[in-house]
Amino acid sequence: MSVNEHRILVVEDEPVINQAVTDRLRGSGYEVVQAWDGPGAVAQFAETSPDLVLLDVMLPGFDGHEVCRRIQAERPVPVLMLTARDDEADILVGLGVGADDYLTKPFRMRELVARVAALLRRVDRAAELAARSAIQLGDLRVDAAARRAWVADTEVHLTPTEFDLLLFLAASPGVVLTRENLYAEVWGWPGASGTRTVDSHVKALRAKIGADRVRTVHGVGYALEPRSAT
Incomplete structure (x- = not known):
């Protein structure tokens, strides 16, 4: 468009x-x-x-x-x-x-x-995201096409930005992604100082999927930690 x-x-x-x-x-x-x-x-x-x-x-x-x-x-x-x-x-x-x-x-x-x-x-980029396959990480499932996420059998209701953030983190489980990288990829603005925005969205995401799923690497960024289903 x-x-x-x-x-x-x-x-x-x-x-x-x-x-x-x-x-x-x-x-x-x-x-x-x-x-x-x-x-x-x-x-x-x-x-x-x-x-x-x-x-x-x-x-x-x-x-x-x-x-x-x-x-x-x-x-x-x-x-x-x-x-x-x-x-x-x-x-x-x-x-x-x-x-x-x-x-x-x-x-x-x-x-x-x-x-x-x-x-x-x-x-x-929504159409491109929708073409991706669903991601399953333990009991966390992220469906890019439907833009829906579940923890165990419970659907998690996310804002559009929270979903995009989760999707990007879930695409590289265990990999530490810098705040700058997240801001560039999720918000689409490389080279900008949006780390406060990233931190606020991560905090909101943790409240919905579980705080222990998103690991903080101080001074660097965040990683989504795979967790076995129970």
Whole structure:
């Protein structure tokens, strides 16, 4: 899919920021629709079916976390959240309701456009991922085509990013993958400093599949540890 075929929903209650982001994305070749509050964002999402949502956390009506929760329940979509606080608790809440990445205000427009492009590249790789065979590691099963995962006989409900992270780790069981490598492969943005994003998603993934399955190698990265079925 080309850039011009991607539609982005920009949700930001500050008119100056909303318009500046919209103008920059349109200048980069994207189709952009806008919303300025929580209810408007949900309505625009249903009406326009965007390929990506750029979502401010603090919104009138209801906040960005609630917007993210509602739109992800309707249809999985990449969400890049904008937050005024670089606070891990706030970030984990956003990731927990389905956000894929975040930017802390004030941000550079060049970085925003780069992250949008990276998330959309991941969407375009979905067909390639779906062609992979299911991976069985002990009692953990990851089905790339169906985008579903199970621990023993219990299905694990993962966000799109958590699933992609698990899939990439599971493809090389026991191999230590650096944070930078994970950010480049899962988020599609090589050379960027997204280690905090990686750490937050790993923490969320551990909570769902078991903390002992993902080994931390301090100062390096993470490895998915095979575990025998019991």
